Amino acid sequence: MDNISLIGMVSIFTAGLTMAVGSVGPALGEARAVAQALISLAQQPDEANTITRTLFVGVAFIETTGIYCFVISLILIFANPFWNYVTTKAGG
Amino acid sequence: MDNISLIGMVSIFTAGLTMAVGSVGPALGEARAVAQALISLAQQPDEANTITRTLFVGVAFIETTGIYCFVISLILIFANPFWNYVTTKAGG
Amino acid sequence: MDNISLIGMVSIFTAGLTMAVGSVGPALGEARAVAQALISLAQQPDEANTITRTLFVGVAFIETTGIYCFVISLILIFANPFWNYVTTKAGG
Amino acid sequence: MDNISLIGMVSIFTAGLTMAVGSVGPALGEARAVAQALISLAQQPDEANTITRTLFVGVAFIETTGIYCFVISLILIFANPFWNYVTTKAGG
Amino acid sequence: MDNISLIGMVSIFTAGLTMAVGSVGPALGEARAVAQALISLAQQPDEANTITRTLFVGVAFIETTGIYCFVISLILIFANPFWNYVTTKAGG
Amino acid sequence: MDNISLIGMVSIFTAGLTMAVGSVGPALGEARAVAQALISLAQQPDEANTITRTLFVGVAFIETTGIYCFVISLILIFANPFWNYVTTKAGG
Amino acid sequence: MDNISLIGMVSIFTAGLTMAVGSVGPALGEARAVAQALISLAQQPDEANTITRTLFVGVAFIETTGIYCFVISLILIFANPFWNYVTTKAGG
Amino acid sequence: MDNISLIGMVSIFTAGLTMAVGSVGPALGEARAVAQALISLAQQPDEANTITRTLFVGVAFIETTGIYCFVISLILIFANPFWNYVTTKAGG
Amino acid sequence: MDNISLIGMVSIFTAGLTMAVGSVGPALGEARAVAQALISLAQQPDEANTITRTLFVGVAFIETTGIYCFVISLILIFANPFWNYVTTKAGG
Amino acid sequence: MDNISLIGMVSIFTAGLTMAVGSVGPALGEARAVAQALISLAQQPDEANTITRTLFVGVAFIETTGIYCFVISLILIFANPFWNYVTTKAGG
Amino acid sequence: MDNISLIGMVSIFTAGLTMAVGSVGPALGEARAVAQALISLAQQPDEANTITRTLFVGVAFIETTGIYCFVISLILIFANPFWNYVTTKAGG
Amino acid sequence: MDNISLIGMVSIFTAGLTMAVGSVGPALGEARAVAQALISLAQQPDEANTITRTLFVGVAFIETTGIYCFVISLILIFANPFWNYVTTKAGG
Amino acid sequence: MDNISLIGMVSIFTAGLTMAVGSVGPALGEARAVAQALISLAQQPDEANTITRTLFVGVAFIETTGIYCFVISLILIFANPFWNYVTTKAGG
Amino acid sequence: MDNISLIGMVSIFTAGLTMAVGSVGPALGEARAVAQALISLAQQPDEANTITRTLFVGVAFIETTGIYCFVISLILIFANPFWNYVTTKAGG
Numbered sequence A, B, C, D, E, F, G, H, I, J, K, L, M, N: 001m002d003n004i005s006l007i008g009m010v011s012i013f014t015a016g017l018t019m020a021v022g023s024v025g026p027a028l029g030e031a032r033a034v035a036q037a038l039i040s041l042a043q044q045p046d047e048a049n050t051i052t053r054t055l056f057v058g059v060a061f062i063e064t065t066g067i068y069c070f071v072i073s074l075i076l077i078f079a080n081p082f083w084n085y086v087t088t089k090a091g092g
Helices: A003-043 A045-078 A081-091 B003-043 B045-078 B081-091 C003-043 C045-078 C081-091 D003-043 D045-078 D081-091 E003-043 E045-078 E081-091 F003-043 F045-078 F081-091 G003-043 G045-078 G081-091 H003-043 H045-078 H081-091 I003-043 I045-078 I081-091 J003-043 J045-078 J081-091 K003-043 K045-078 K081-091 L003-043 L045-078 L081-091 M003-043 M045-078 M081-091 N003-043 N045-078 N081-091
Strands: none
Touching (some): A003 B003, A045 N003, B003 B081, C003 D045, D003 D081, E003 E081, F003 G045, F045 G045, G003 G045, I003 J045, I045 J045, J045 K045, K003 K081, L003 L045, L003 M045, L045 M045, M003 N045, N003 N045
8 A cells, every 4th residue: 555556546536436426416407407498498489599598508507517527537537646746756 | 455456446446336326317317308308298299399309409418427427437447547557567 | 355356346346336326317217207208198199109209219318327337337247357457467 | 254255245245235226216116107107097098008008118118227236136146257266266 | 253154144134134125115116006096096986997907017017126135135045155155165 | 253143143133124124115105005095085985995905905015025024034033044054063 | 242242232232223213114104194094084074984994904004014123122132042042052 | 341331331322222213203203193183173173073082093003113112222221131141140 | 441431431422312313303293283283273263272282182292202212311311220230330 | 541531522422412413303393383373373363362372382392302402411511420420430 | 642632622523513513403494484484474564563573582492402502512612521620630 | 643633633624514514504594585585575575675674684593503603613723722722731 | 644644634625525515505595596586587577676686685695604614615725723833843 | 654645645535525516516506597597488588688697697606606616626636735745845
């Protein structure tokens, strides 16, 4: 259990956990917005343009939190400053 | 418990956990959207085109978070930079 | 507790856990969609074709997350690169 | 606590856990679909054929996730590659 | 804590846990279906035949997941290949 | 902590846990069915026979999962093959 | 921590836990049935006989799961075969 | 940590836990029944006798599970066979 | 960590826990009954006597489970037979 | 970690925990009763006297469980027999 | 880890925990009462006096449980008899 | 792990935890009150003064529990008597 | 594991946890208020000014608890008195 | 496990956890606001401007808590004062 394995293990676990937990909120949130848009479309077909435009802007907002998690997760796997530090030091 | 087994164990566990947790949100979310689309179809059969089109775009959005998890999970199994590092080092 | 048993144990446990957790979302999600389809069929028998077609496409989408979990689970049991590595090394 | 008992213990526990957790989703999901079918039957007795056909197709879909769990569980008890490896090695 | 007691303990605990957890889903699920059947019977006494037939088929489907758990549980108590292996080896 | 106390402890704990957890589902499930039957009786007193008959068949189905748990629990206390094995061996 | 204290401790704890957990389901379940009976009585005073008879049969069914737990709990305190075995052996 | 303190500690903790957990179900259950009785009384003042009689019989049923827990709890404090055994043995 | 501190610690913790957990059920239960009584009073001011009488009898029933917990808690603090035993023995 | 610190630590923690957990039930319960009283007042301003009187009696009942917890908590801090025993003994 | 740090640590943690957990119940409870008062005000503006008076008395009752927690928390920080005892002893 | 780090660690963790947990109740509670005020404003615009005044008094009450937590949290960071004691002693 | 790493680790973890937990309440609370404002706007467009003004005041109140958490979190990272103490001491 | 690996591990884990937990609240909250905006749009198409403007201001408020978490998370990865301290010290 030297530094490399410790930092590596924690990075792997955190990357997966962040993505997994971070997928729940956006998935449920987008589903709610989409479901509501379908209700509104059935009630007011004439407003289809306004509704779908508002929907896509809203979904984009909601998606951002999922993307934040994906970004953090990829940073931890491929651009992890802690891992770089310990492997550089071990390789030196 | 050398580095290889530690990194390996954590990678395996995280890959499974990420996929497992990450499947709950999209599955429930897509179900909500589909269920709502079926309600709307029954209410407004004339808008079937708009409804199914909005549904599939929405489901695709929701599916993305599940796919992020699947991608992270496969990266951890088959393209894991931490595993590559420790096995390279062990093989050298 | 050498590497083989460690990697093996984690693989077994993760395979089962992934499948178990991953079956909850799709099962509940598909049930929701099917239940809603039955409501819609009772309300609009004339739209049975559109409804069942949308249902099956939607259920297929939902099923995908369950299948991702099944795939990860089988990979961990029968095509596990970590297990292959340690058994190859132990056999050499 | 040699390899055999470790692998065995984890296999037993995982087999049971997978089946136990995996029975919750399908049981509740199928119940929802069946309950809804009974509502629809009472509302539209004339559509009994379409309703029961859609019900059974839907229940079959839902049942699949329970069966995936049962399959994983039996594989872990009777066709476990990790167990085979360690008993073969111990017997050799 | 030799192999026999370890394998035995895990088998006992898993057998009980599997049955216990596995009884919750079917019990609640069947209750839902039965409750709904009673509602439908009160609404449409003339469809009693169709309703009870659909109910019993549905309950049988739901019961299957409870029976899978019971089967796994009995296998772990009375036909456990891991236990057979370790007791055979200890007896030899 | 020899084998006898280990196997004994786990058997006791599992027997109790199985029965305890296994009583929740059937109790709540039967309550739901009974409560619904009382609603239906108040709505359709003329169908009392059909309703109570369907109720009792349904409750019997639900009770089965509680009885499975009770059976597993008694087997673990009074006909436990693992306990028999270790006490036989200790007595020999 | 000899066998006697271990078996004794586990028996005490399990007896209490079984009864405690096992009292929740029946208490809530019976409450639901009683509450529903009171609703039905207020709606259909003329059916008081049928309603109370169905209520008491139903409550008796629900009570059974609580009694199973009470039985298991008393067996573990006063007729515990594991305790008898270890005290007999210690006394011999 | 001799046998006396171990058995004593577990007895104390279990006695409290059993009563604490066991008070939740009956308290909520009785509240539900009482609340419903008050609704029914307000709807059908003429049936006050039938309603209160059914209420008190029902509450008595629900109270039984709380009393089971109280009994188990007092047995563990004042008539605990395990405690008697170890103190007798220690005093001998 | 001699017997006195062990028994003392467990007694203190259990006394507090029992009272804490045991206050939740009655508090919520009584609140439900009181709230319902206020609804009924507003609906049927003429039945105020019957309603408040039934309320107070019901609340007394619900209060019993809280009082059981309070009694157990005080017994554990001021009349604890296990504590008496160990302090007597230590003082002898 | 002598007896004084052990008993002291457990007393402090239990005192806080008892009060914290014990404040949830009464707070929510009283809120429910007050909220309902406000509804009833708005519906039947003429019954304000009966309603507020019943409210305050009910709230007093509910408050008792919070006060039991406060009493236990203060006893554990300022009149703790276990603490007195160990400090007396340590001071002697 | 002498007595001072142990008692200190537990006091700090308990003080914070008590206040944190103890703020949830009153905050939610008061919100419920306030929300209901606003509904009633909108329905019966003429009863504004009675409603706000009952609201503030009720909120004061609910606030008491939060204040109990705050009191316990401050006692543990600034007037802690256990801390006084151990620091006096350490200083002597 | 001397006294300073122990007391410091617990203080930091508790300060954060208290604020974090303590922000949930007030945030949700105030949201409920504000949401209800907006409903009432839409129903009775003429009562806007009474409604907003009652709202702000109510929100101030609810905010108090959040402020209690903030106070405890700041006391633990900047005016912690336990920390002062141990650093004074260490500095002496 | 000297003082610096211990204090540092706890500070980092607490800072993140405080912000993470503390973001849930305000986010959900503000969403509730905003959603309600949109309902009210649709019902009473003429009151748009009063509604949006009340909304923003309310959201500001709710935001405060999130800001308290952010403040605590930044204090722990950049102005942590415990960290300053240990690093000063280590540097001296 | 020197200071570097400890601080690094905790930083990584906290960064991921903060982002993951912190994404749930905003995602669900924004979804609620968007869904409600779609309802309002369908009810009052004429107020589309006011509604979407209020929506976007509200969503921006809600997004802030997610951004606070993202900021804390990035600070912990790329501008972590604790990490800087320990690596500077290790490099010196």
